[in-house]
Structure formats: structure tokens, C-alpha cells
Amino acid sequence: MVKVLLWGSLRSAADGRTEVEVDARNFRQLLDGLKAAYPGLAPQIERGVSMSLNGVIYREAWFTEIPPDAEVVLMPYMTGG
Amino acid sequence: MAFDEYQKREFKQVGTRPNRPDGVDKVTGRAMYGADMTLPGMLVGRILRSPHAHAKIKSIDASAALALKGVKAVVTGADFARPEDDFLRDVQENCMARGKALYDGHAVAAVAAIDAATAKAALKLIKVDYEILPHVTDVDAAMKAGAPIVQDGRTLENVPAGMSGNVTSHSEFGHGDPAAGFAKADKVVERSFKTAATHQGYIEPHAAVASVTTDGKGELWCCTQGHFFVRTLCAGMLGMEASQLRVTPSEIGGGFGGKTTVFIEPVALMLSKKAGRPVKVVMTRDEVFRATGPTVSTSIDVKIGMTKDGRITAGEAYLRYSGGAFPCGTIDMGGQAAFAAYDLEHVRTYGWNVLTNRPKEAAYRAPGAPQAIYAVESVVDELCLALKLDPLDVRLKNAAKKGTKSSYGPTFPDIGLVATLEAAHKHPHYTAPLGPNQARGLSCGFWFNFGGNTCVSLNVNTDGTVGITEGNPDIGGSRASVSLMAAEELGIPYEQIRTIVADTNSLGYNDVTDGSRVTFAVGLATIKAARDAVRKMCQRAAKIWDIDEEAVEWKDGAAVPAGPNAGKFPPMTLAEIAADSFATGGPIAGHHEVNVDGAGVSFGVHLVDVEVDKDTGATKVLRYTIFQDAGKAVHPDYVEGQMQGGAVQGIGWALNEEYIYGKDGRLQNAGFLDYRIPVASDLPPIETVILEIPNPGHPYGVRGVGETPIVPPLAAISNAVSRAIGTRMCELPMSPPRILKAIGTTA
The missing domain is CATH 3.30.365.10 (Aldehyde oxidase/xanthine dehydrogenase, molybdopterin binding domain)
Structure with missing residues (x-):
């Protein structure tokens, strides 16, 4: 199981929690798992999210492997100028 | 070897300050900016903009404009299909209003005519019947109950109930218990701040030349931070296939983020499509301020x-x-x-x-x-x-x-x-x-x-020089930096490398020049493309020497035997390998395509x-x-x-x-x-x-x-x-x- 930290405003879509657990070995499985377990997260995930794995931010990287005990943080999709 | 991970090394060329490759063109006025492109039979496009901050567009009558001699096309929001995707629809409706003008300067119609004077005269003949609506320009005022609603129905699911309909999204970040933290403080300060919207202030106004042929092929030249994204947006708005719309970026006179989207490009394309001739649209400074994006x-x-x-x-x-x-x-x-x-x-x-x-x-x-x-x-x-x-x-x-x-x-x-x-x-x-x-x-x-999607091709020429093709408009000197990284990797002088920014048909998708990504991501892809070429050059040397590929390594711009057991051969330089390339297997090139992370x-x-x-x-x-x-x-x-x-x-x-x-x-x-x-x-x-x-x-x-x-x-x-x-x-x-x-x- 992967512990995923959500940002605060997603709390209401995740049964009031900002840390949830999902069975996943990579980012794609993690996103699919989040949507299945917490359908309220689906609109945000479909609009776009970034993910941080052990402090490194990824924007689209479905098959990035998530090692055991990794720190995974869901973040809004990042854009720059 | 994980090439995308940092390896400590002594640099020979990276970190030096050679002349920029675009310097002579820019100081002599030869550099081609967005407004410099000219095509035979080209028309002049001009855009009519709302004089009202908020108004319902009851009707647009362009008949008098179309009847004016020299006018070849008129475009309004009705010419564009309404995209299903919210993001694309917003970009499109910002380029050409549909139903409502949402701010002073919002585009409501455009004309293409044989010259600027005719186009300007035609704009005056377009009759727009507006119903002026209450407006709001201040962020705090817009959040109050009873504020004029700019757009209905745009509130996301994350906005708490009871807020103004102008509030479209809400987010919360952080950890811990601030109230408990404040209780431990010796001093607490609370302040309220306001910041004005500011413009990126790039010197070059937006400019585009579009040519759409009767068989549905399109060419677009424009000043942009990301021509692949321009293609995505414009193809979506005009119902074109990506392969049929080629976008070529000009030199760019500043962007700072403001040229990461489109404003006039789809309008120029639609005018060209309707007129059957190329159309150039160049914004005035007034238009740049009124109708292109400032900050929040x-x-x-x-x-x-x-x-x-x-x-x-x-x-x-x-x-x-x-x-x-x-x-x-x-x-x-x-x-x-x-x-x-x-x-x-x-x-x-x-x-x-x-x-x-x-x-x-x-x-x-x-x-x-x-x-x-x-x-x-x-x-x-x-x-x-x-x-x-x-x-x-x-x-x-x-x-x-x-x-x-x-x-x-x-x-x-x-x-x-x-x-x-x-x-x-x-x-x-x-x-x-x-x-x-x-x-x-x-x-x-x-x-x-950020990193992002990046493709680089590196071609080894038979005279020992190298051409690099990348897909990110060079705003801050990236062609020089890319050439420097390739020179470092290949072991040849910087001056023997020329890097160009190619059009959308010449490479796979490249993300926009934004997010501070180009030197990082294009640099990484260039280093890997160079290593791909080096691997191939080592293979050629191995064939010539009749030894195993693994017995050859690259050092100081040349293939050399990897150790005493590989045999005794003098270094074979990049130029020597390139000169014989036709006989040893054909042209030599390195490529790398990647979505880079780890910025x-x-x-x-x-x-x-x-x-x-x-x-x-x-x-x-x-x-x-x-x-x-x-x-x-x-x-x-x-x-x-x-x-x-x-x-x-x-x-x-x-x-x-x-x-x-x-x-x-x-x-x-x-x-x-x-x-x-x-x-x-x-x-x-x-x-x-x-x-x-x-x-x-x-x-x-x-x-x-x-x-x-x-x-x-x-x-x-x-x-x-x-x-x-x-x-x-x-x-x-x-x-x-x-x-x-x-x-x-x-x-």
C-alpha cells in the first residue's frame, strides 16, 4: 500500500482525510486507485495533477515506480511561464 | 549508467561564455520576428474589439464591411465550432467572443483586406449591437454577494457553498495547527496586501501569418513560446488534423510566459481559410495591453x-x-x-x-x-x-x-x-x-x-561539424547553451555546432518554452542525443578496427580503444568517422525523445x-x-x-x-x-x-x-x-x- 498525501481542499472528496492509502506500484495505478476508492477525487485528477515522489515532482509519468515507504504527494498540475 | 543523474565532472566548455549564435542577426536587423514574414498575395487582418467591460452581443452585422471594395473576409465567433473541452473553449472564446464581451478589448470580429487602410475602414463598418451589462474589475468586489457575475456556471466542485458565482476554484495547502503555533509566538503580525495586474511587457507585439489552402493544409508563422502547443490549440479550434497544420516559430522579442497561448493565431487562420489567401495579423501595443494576458x-x-x-x-x-x-x-x-x-x-x-x-x-x-x-x-x-x-x-x-x-x-x-x-x-x-x-x-x-516533453535530433555532418534540431523557441540564449552541452559531450569546439529551432513537422512534440525548462530539459535531451551519436560513432570505429563495440570508448572528441586488450589504434576523431560514414553504414545521427522530470x-x-x-x-x-x-x-x-x-x-x-x-x-x-x-x-x-x-x-x-x-x-x-x-x-x-x-x- 502507498500512503498518498492530498492537499487540504481535497479533504472533502476523501472522507475528510488528507492522507489515504492505495494499492499501487506506479503512478498510473495510484491515480486509478484513488479514483476508484474516492470518486470525488476524479474531477480533479482528470483536470490534471502532478505528483511528488520522495521530493521530486513529476507531471506526467504513469509508469514511474513507487518504491516501498516512498513519500508520495498529490499536487495540482503545475504550469510555468 | 543512469545518464539523467548528475555525475561530477570537470567541464571544458560548459561554463564558458562564447558569443551567442543569433547575435549578428539581431544586431544587424536580419533576425526574422513575427511581423517580418511576408507571402505573395498576403492580406492584412485587423480585429474589432469591445469598447465595453461587459456586454451581451445581441447581433453583429458585417454586411457593409464585406461590401467594401478590398475586403476579402470577415470572421466572428460564429465561424468557430464550440469546443467541448473547457480549456480549449476558454482559449477560443478569449480569441473571439461568443455571446458576451467579457472585458474591454475582447475581440468580437475580424476582417481581412488588401491593405491596412481598407481593413481599418472595414472595422468601422461592422455594426455590433451591445447590451451593456454591469461589470466588476476588482477581485474583492467580485467576491461580494450581489457582484455582477462574469460567467455563470464556472464554479468547480471544490468551492464551498455560499460564495459568489465569480469564485471558480478553491485550494488549501499546509500542515500542522496554525492556531497552536500562533499561541507559542511572542509577536503575531497580520497584514492585508493588494497587488495590481501587470503585463509581461515584451517588446515584440504578437504577430502571425497564416495560410490555409483549399485542400485543408495550413501553414502558420508566429512569435510564440511554444509552436507545438499553438498547433494543438489552433488545430482543435479549426477542426484540423495536427499533421496538416505546420507551425513555424519566428525569433521572439520576449515572452516571459505571455506567449504560451494564442490570441490572434486562430483568427488569422480562419481569415485565411475564408479568404483563400495568406493573412497577416499584427497586434498594436494597445491591443497587447487590452487583450493579452497580464498577471493575476x-x-x-x-x-x-x-x-x-x-x-x-x-x-x-x-x-x-x-x-x-x-x-x-x-x-x-x-x-x-x-x-x-x-x-x-x-x-x-x-x-x-x-x-x-x-x-x-x-x-x-x-x-x-x-x-x-x-x-x-x-x-x-x-x-x-x-x-x-x-x-x-x-x-x-x-x-x-x-x-x-x-x-x-x-x-x-x-x-x-x-x-x-x-x-x-x-x-x-x-x-x-x-x-x-x-x-x-x-x-x-x-x-x-519543470521539465516536460522534449525531442532533440543531432546530425553529424561529413565535414565533422554537427547540426542540432530542437523544438523550443530560444528566448534567453538556449541555442548557445544547447550547443555548449553538445560540444562538451562530443568533445568538439562550440563553433562547429549549429542549433536551430525547427517547425512542428520536423520533430515530435516539444512542450512550451516555460517553467524554466529549456536549458534543463532540452539540455538533458541534447546530452542523451549526443551520447546516442557517440555510441554509433564508436560502433563505426569498431567496425573499421575490426574489434568489438564494447572495446571502444569516446575520449576528447575521438573514438579510442577502451584498454590495452582492445588493440593499438590511434584515436579516430569525430571528423574522421564522419568523413567515412557513407562507406561505414550511412549518415550518423543521435536522437532523444523524453518527458523529463526531476527539474x-x-x-x-x-x-x-x-x-x-x-x-x-x-x-x-x-x-x-x-x-x-x-x-x-x-x-x-x-x-x-x-x-x-x-x-x-x-x-x-x-x-x-x-x-x-x-x-x-x-x-x-x-x-x-x-x-x-x-x-x-x-x-x-x-x-x-x-x-x-x-x-x-x-x-x-x-x-x-x-x-x-x-x-x-x-x-x-x-x-x-x-x-x-x-x-x-x-x-x-x-x-x-x-x-x-x-x-x-x-x-
């Missing part, structure tokens, strides 16, 4: 608690951003960046995006971060003053570092904030004496940095001295020093240029620049005479100190540097001005009238 305008409340010895016990911010008349996600970046420089046990930010009758926001270097960090750094400075603490010591005491749980969630890996703060502390600027009415301010800055966040610290004339309210910037972690400065001139350019833009943002709206909701200062950006005589020499703390996610340790420098100037200058006049400034810009008002309030 903001209203921010910040509360920070601190102990007597300077430890921050908690931070909290409420951020209200307006990205104009369309939903905008910049608030999310502001909320995450606000406290990123600090190691905090208790921190929380709450953000709302709000619709107003202003032009659609476009990205502007580190979008959302400068405003949020301005507010936070102002309150930190006020606490330092109140508690009689050294502002750099306080920042060092609270600085985020490796292992800090960031205010936006992730735990930081290696970062360079402490090193930049220590460099600032040691610098003579920090202790230099100040005169009357002078003061010093400082601020930290932060930006995330690594970036921090900077700015020190500034100002003098305020208390009679006129005018501020003079006396001295400015920037400290920033670049990971590895590939071409230090360009790193320094990014740092200095950010400071200059920030000086303008802090002291003068703002969108000023009249009571009628119309923009009052749509030109450089009334919207004052800094000129050379406004500026002191800006000293730069580059720190190089390698980014572990890049083979040479490179970090993006383009956006972080715009973040600290707002607070650094505000802190200096506030100290100089003895009262806290809480609104940007700090134009002379605002400073006089503040001084008067103090008196």
Missing part, C-alpha cells in the same frame, strides 16, 4: 507568529487571485509557493480564484509566486523590525533545507536556500553604509521548475538599497544584488541575464506597473507612455552571484533559472521602501502617490 491581480491576508529569538511558530495566508474573465489555476501555485522558503511546523494557505471583467490571465514568470511571497516576506520583515532581529539571520534560522517538509507537502531533497542566504550574509552589500532616506530590503524567492526547485535571495524622495514620493533603486542557485551555469552570461532581467521586471512591478481601470471598466493606460516599465536610466548596476549546487536530476547538475528571479524583487523593494519611510507599504505598485499617501498617514 490579487488581494492577500497574511498572519505570521514569531518568537523573540526569531523562530517562526506559524504562518497562514488567505489568497484571492483574479485571472480575469476566465477560470485560472494560478492560485494553486501561489498557495503552494507562499511559505516554501521556510521550515514550518504549522502552516496553511487558503486560495480562491475569482472572475473579473479583465483580460484572461496568461502566465508570467513563476505564475502566482511573486504576489504570495511578496505578502509573506513583507510580514516576516515587519516581524524582524518589531523584534529588532537581523532579517537574514531570521531567514537562516527558519530556512527550508534538505529534509524539511515543505509548506506544499513534499519533503525537500538537496536545495540551495541556505547557501544563497549565507552568500548574501557574507557579501559586502549587506553591511554597506546607507545614507539619509535610504534603506535596505531583502527577500527570498522560490520556484518549482529540482530553485531558490534565490535579493538584496536592494533604495532612496525615497519624501517630497515627491519617488523611489530610486541604488544598489541591487542577486544570489541564486543555478545548479550548473551552462552559459553564465545567460544565467546572469535571467537574474538581472527578473530584477528589472520586478523593479517595475514593485514601483510603477499596474493596469488602471476607469469606473467604466475600461483600461486607462494601454501604452508604454502611461504604463511605465523601467528604462536603463531607472536602474543601478545589478550584481549577480551564481551558486552552483548540482541538481541530482540532470547529468550536468543544471537547474532552471528563468523564473525564480522575478519572485523576490516585489518584497525586497517593498521592505526597503517601508524601512526608508518608516511605515509598512501593503499595496503594489508603490507609485509616488501611494508613497506620499503612506508618508502622510504616518505624519
Whole structure:
């Protein structure tokens, strides 16, 4: 199981929690798992999210492997100028 | 070998300062900018814009315009199909209004005619029947109950019930319990701030030439930060296949994020499609201000608690951003960046995006971060003053570092904030004496940095030179930096490499030149493409020497036997291998295609001295020093240029620049005479100190540097001005009238 930290405003879509657990070995499985377990997260995930794995931010990287005990943080999709 | 991970090495060419390859063209006027393209039979396109801040478009009658001799086409919103995708629909409706004009300057129709005079005359003949609606341009006013609703039905599911229909999204970041943290503080300061919308202020206006043929093929030349994204947007709006629309970028006279989307390009294409001839559209400066994206305008409340010895016990911010008349996600970046420089046990930010009758926001270097960090750094400075603490010591005491749980969630890996703060502390600027009415301010800055989709091709020519094809418009010198990295990797002189930016048919998709990504991501792809070519050249040498491929390695620009067991052969240079390439298997090229991650966040610290004339309210910037972690400065001139350019833009943002709206909701200062950006005589020499703390996610340790420098100037200058006049400034810009008002309030 992967512990995923959500940002605060997603709390209401995740049964009031900002840390949830999902069975996943990579980012794609993690996103699919989040949507299945917490359908309220689906609109945000479909609009776009970034993910941080052990402090490194990824924007689209479905098959990035998530090692055991990794720190995974869901973040809004990042854009720059 | 994991080539995308940092490997310590001694550089021979990276880190030097060769001449820029586009320099001669630019100083002699030969460089082709957006407006320079001309095609046979080309028409002139002009756009009619709403004179109202908010109005229902009841009808558009273009019959008289179409009847004018020389007019070949008229386009309105009705010519475009309505995209299902919200994002694409917003971009399209910003390019050409449909049903409602949402801000002063919103495009409502366009004409193509044989010359500019005819096009201008035709615009006057288009009859638009408007029903003027109430408008709102202030972010706080737009959040109030009863405010005019800019667009109905745009509120996301994350907005709490009961808010104004103009609030489109809400976000919250942070951890801990701020209330508990504030209870531990010896001093708590709460302040409210406002920042005006500012424009990126690029010198080159938007320009595009479009040609659509009767068999559905399209060509588009335009000044843009990302021609692949232009293709995606325009093909979507015109119902074209990507393969049938080729987009070629011109040289670009500044972008700073403002050219990461489209404004006139789909209009030019539609005009060309209807007229059956090429069409050129070039914006006037008035149009650039009224109808292209400035930054968000903001209203921010910040509360920070601190102990007597300077430890921050908690931070909290409420951020209200307006990205104009369309939903905008910049608030999310502001909320995450606000406290990123600090190691905090208790921190929380709450953000709302709000619709107003202003032009659609476009990205502007580190979008959302400068405003949020301005507010936070102002309150930190006020606490330092109140508690009689050294502002750099306080920042060092609270600085985020490796292992800090960031205010936006992730735990930081290696970062360079402490090193930049220590460099600032040691610098003579920090202790230099100040005169009357002078003061010093400082601020930290932060930006995330990104990688993104990138393709590079590297062709080895038979004369031993190399051509590189990449897909990101060169705004800040990236062709030189890319050539330098290839030269380093291949072991040949920089001068033997030419890098070009290719059109959308010549490479796979490349993300926009944004997010401080190009030197990092295109550089990484270039290094890997060079290594691909090196591998192939080693294979050719192995064949010639009749030894195993594994027995050959690359050293100083030549293939050499890997060890004594490989045999004795003299080094075979790149030029020698290239010269024989037709006989040894054909042309040699290296490629790399990747979606790069691991950009690594970036921090900077700015020190500034100002003098305020208390009679006129005018501020003079006396001295400015920037400290920033670049990971590895590939071409230090360009790193320094990014740092200095950010400071200059920030000086303008802090002291003068703002969108000023009249009571009628119309923009009052749509030109450089009334919207004052800094000129050379406004500026002191800006000293730069580059720190190089390698980014572990890049083979040479490179970090993006383009956006972080715009973040600290707002607070650094505000802190200096506030100290100089003895009262806290809480609104940007700090134009002379605002400073006089503040001084008067103090008196």
C-alpha cells in the first residue's frame, strides 16, 4: 500500500482525510486507485495533477515506480511561464 | 549508467561564455520576428474589439464591411465550432467572443483586406449591437454577494457553498495547527496586501501569418513560446488534423510566459481559410495591453507568529487571485509557493480564484509566486523590525533545507536556500553604509521548475561539424547553451555546432518554452542525443578496427580503444568517422525523445538599497544584488541575464506597473507612455552571484533559472521602501502617490 498525501481542499472528496492509502506500484495505478476508492477525487485528477515522489515532482509519468515507504504527494498540475 | 543523474565532472566548455549564435542577426536587423514574414498575395487582418467591460452581443452585422471594395473576409465567433473541452473553449472564446464581451478589448470580429487602410475602414463598418451589462474589475468586489457575475456556471466542485458565482476554484495547502503555533509566538503580525495586474511587457507585439489552402493544409508563422502547443490549440479550434497544420516559430522579442497561448493565431487562420489567401495579423501595443494576458491581480491576508529569538511558530495566508474573465489555476501555485522558503511546523494557505471583467490571465514568470511571497516576506520583515532581529539571520534560522517538509507537502531533497542566504550574509552589500532616506530590503524567492516533453535530433555532418534540431523557441540564449552541452559531450569546439529551432513537422512534440525548462530539459535531451551519436560513432570505429563495440570508448572528441586488450589504434576523431560514414553504414545521427522530470526547485535571495524622495514620493533603486542557485551555469552570461532581467521586471512591478481601470471598466493606460516599465536610466548596476549546487536530476547538475528571479524583487523593494519611510507599504505598485499617501498617514 502507498500512503498518498492530498492537499487540504481535497479533504472533502476523501472522507475528510488528507492522507489515504492505495494499492499501487506506479503512478498510473495510484491515480486509478484513488479514483476508484474516492470518486470525488476524479474531477480533479482528470483536470490534471502532478505528483511528488520522495521530493521530486513529476507531471506526467504513469509508469514511474513507487518504491516501498516512498513519500508520495498529490499536487495540482503545475504550469510555468 | 543512469545518464539523467548528475555525475561530477570537470567541464571544458560548459561554463564558458562564447558569443551567442543569433547575435549578428539581431544586431544587424536580419533576425526574422513575427511581423517580418511576408507571402505573395498576403492580406492584412485587423480585429474589432469591445469598447465595453461587459456586454451581451445581441447581433453583429458585417454586411457593409464585406461590401467594401478590398475586403476579402470577415470572421466572428460564429465561424468557430464550440469546443467541448473547457480549456480549449476558454482559449477560443478569449480569441473571439461568443455571446458576451467579457472585458474591454475582447475581440468580437475580424476582417481581412488588401491593405491596412481598407481593413481599418472595414472595422468601422461592422455594426455590433451591445447590451451593456454591469461589470466588476476588482477581485474583492467580485467576491461580494450581489457582484455582477462574469460567467455563470464556472464554479468547480471544490468551492464551498455560499460564495459568489465569480469564485471558480478553491485550494488549501499546509500542515500542522496554525492556531497552536500562533499561541507559542511572542509577536503575531497580520497584514492585508493588494497587488495590481501587470503585463509581461515584451517588446515584440504578437504577430502571425497564416495560410490555409483549399485542400485543408495550413501553414502558420508566429512569435510564440511554444509552436507545438499553438498547433494543438489552433488545430482543435479549426477542426484540423495536427499533421496538416505546420507551425513555424519566428525569433521572439520576449515572452516571459505571455506567449504560451494564442490570441490572434486562430483568427488569422480562419481569415485565411475564408479568404483563400495568406493573412497577416499584427497586434498594436494597445491591443497587447487590452487583450493579452497580464498577471493575476490579487488581494492577500497574511498572519505570521514569531518568537523573540526569531523562530517562526506559524504562518497562514488567505489568497484571492483574479485571472480575469476566465477560470485560472494560478492560485494553486501561489498557495503552494507562499511559505516554501521556510521550515514550518504549522502552516496553511487558503486560495480562491475569482472572475473579473479583465483580460484572461496568461502566465508570467513563476505564475502566482511573486504576489504570495511578496505578502509573506513583507510580514516576516515587519516581524524582524518589531523584534529588532537581523532579517537574514531570521531567514537562516527558519530556512527550508534538505529534509524539511515543505509548506506544499513534499519533503525537500538537496536545495540551495541556505547557501544563497549565507552568500548574501557574507557579501559586502549587506553591511554597506546607507545614507539619509535610504534603506535596505531583502527577500527570498522560490520556484518549482519543470521539465516536460522534449525531442532533440543531432546530425553529424561529413565535414565533422554537427547540426542540432530542437523544438523550443530560444528566448534567453538556449541555442548557445544547447550547443555548449553538445560540444562538451562530443568533445568538439562550440563553433562547429549549429542549433536551430525547427517547425512542428520536423520533430515530435516539444512542450512550451516555460517553467524554466529549456536549458534543463532540452539540455538533458541534447546530452542523451549526443551520447546516442557517440555510441554509433564508436560502433563505426569498431567496425573499421575490426574489434568489438564494447572495446571502444569516446575520449576528447575521438573514438579510442577502451584498454590495452582492445588493440593499438590511434584515436579516430569525430571528423574522421564522419568523413567515412557513407562507406561505414550511412549518415550518423543521435536522437532523444523524453518527458523529463526531476527539474529540482530553485531558490534565490535579493538584496536592494533604495532612496525615497519624501517630497515627491519617488523611489530610486541604488544598489541591487542577486544570489541564486543555478545548479550548473551552462552559459553564465545567460544565467546572469535571467537574474538581472527578473530584477528589472520586478523593479517595475514593485514601483510603477499596474493596469488602471476607469469606473467604466475600461483600461486607462494601454501604452508604454502611461504604463511605465523601467528604462536603463531607472536602474543601478545589478550584481549577480551564481551558486552552483548540482541538481541530482540532470547529468550536468543544471537547474532552471528563468523564473525564480522575478519572485523576490516585489518584497525586497517593498521592505526597503517601508524601512526608508518608516511605515509598512501593503499595496503594489508603490507609485509616488501611494508613497506620499503612506508618508502622510504616518505624519
